[in-house]
Amino acid sequence: MRVEGFEGKPYEAAGDHSPPPDYPFTVEDSEINGEGLFVPPLNFAMVDNGVFRSGFPDSTNFSFLQSLGLRSIINLCPETYPEANNEFLKTNAIRLFQFGIDGCKYFLQEPFVNIPEETIREALNVVLDVKNHPVLIHCKRGKHRTGCVVGCLRKLQRWCLSSIFVEYQRFAAAKARVTDQRFIERFDVSNMNDIPITFSCSKR
8 A cells, every 4th residue: 555645625516508509619618608617527426425436536626626635535546646646636635555466467357256355354444444534445447346345344333235236236236246246245344343323324
């Protein structure tokens, strides 16, 4: 795991405005009729209070991410973080937790025995620490690596497996992998920390 600390705002969807016929609409336009344009990353969604998931964010997503007021980002890809992303983290005092899981090496093998389970546990411990919230979990496309982390989180939240798999399949779609779901099913949460009471799905 690689952690970076930097020294050092709420999700608002842009209104439904149609540009004039001769006006070229592009994501570079910063304002439309006075409203800021927010572009979420691929496969973005709220997981729970203070926890979000997505694919790999780029510069077109920075305004949107800034609106979330993130304290931390969990990157599940092994590649070096792009310079523009690092600058965004520094500017917004966001801490980066990097857990480099090679998607090709681990997530394409049968049977699903080589996934670094301890790495998944370390990522979950970051998610469970509310001092890191709001936190964004992402991999390349927000499907397999992110889906496994979120699926294991759902086990901690005592979701039934069928509901966990429905959520996983909603993001993975045609790329859903039996091996991912098998890993989630076999993941042992008995020695993990209890879910903080601030997680919405865990409130009594």
